[in-house]
Amino acid sequence: xxxxxxxxxxxxxxxxxxxxxxxxxxxxxxxxxxxxxxxxxxxxxxxxxxxxxxxxxxxxxxxxxxxxxxxxxxxxxxxxxxxxxxxxxxxxxxxxxxxxxxxxxxxxxxxxxxxxxxxxxxxxxxxxxxxxxxxxxxxxxxxxxxxxxxxxxxxxxxxxxxxxxxxxxxxxxxxxxxxxxxxxxxxxxxxxxx
Numbered sequence: 001x002x003x004x005x006x007x008x009x010x011x012x013x014x015x016x017x018x019x020x021x022x023x024x025x026x027x028x029x030x031x032x033x034x035x036x037x038x039x040x041x042x043x044x045x046x047x048x049x050x051x052x053x054x055x056x057x058x059x060x061x062x063x064x065x066x067x068x069x070x071x072x073x074x075x076x077x078x079x080x081x082x083x084x085x086x087x088x089x090x091x092x093x094x095x096x097x098x099x100x101x102x103x104x105x106x107x108x109x110x111x112x113x114x115x116x117x118x119x120x121x122x123x124x125x126x127x128x129x130x131x132x133x134x135x136x137x138x139x140x141x142x143x144x145x146x147x148x149x150x151x152x153x154x155x156x157x158x159x160x161x162x163x164x165x166x167x168x169x170x171x172x173x174x175x176x177x178x179x180x181x182x183x184x185x186x187x188x189x190x191x192x193x194x
Contacts, residue, residue, distance in 0.1 A: 058166025
């Protein structure tokens with residue numbers, strides 16, 4: 001007869017062969033939220049801090065102007081404004097705004113902190129020079145004017161490029177955080193059962 005070891009096993013953490021879709025989706029909204037739901041508090045705090053530190057520090061380095069969807073005329077928010085990306089035999093429909101500025105696809109991985117850029121893209125008419133700030137979010141993550149972008153990219157420092165790399169790295173890191181919540185932590189037990 002085996003003796004009890006006194007180790008408490010958290011049954012909410014997915015183990016080998018078990019997945020937790022809800023926790024994975026929660027992490028895609030807020031980094032670490034899935035781990036928090038699984039009662040892995042240290043990991044939740046660590047992941048939340050790391051992802052948000054990278055994102056907000058990168059956003060700060062970019063003068064709060066590097067997380068946006070473009071305001072180019074060919075990328076105006078219309079339902080028919082899709083392009084087709086061809087990858088070998090596949091033809092995949094893709095929104096032109098994200099195709100034009102692929103960095104935002106990575107930044108979107110940070111979750112709800114990147115949503116104001118989507119709201120600004122759909123709610124603000126770029127043709128209107130007197131567009132007012134939106135309620136609650138104001139001018140946060142609104143696409144900067146083309147002149148300001150050109151000035152930052154040509155006369156700015158390398159920080160502009162480094163800034164969007166930080167924000168994209170935060171989004172990609174959060175994808176890994178979501179996978180950890182979805183499939184559970186990997187460890188010797190998980191590897192030995194495979």
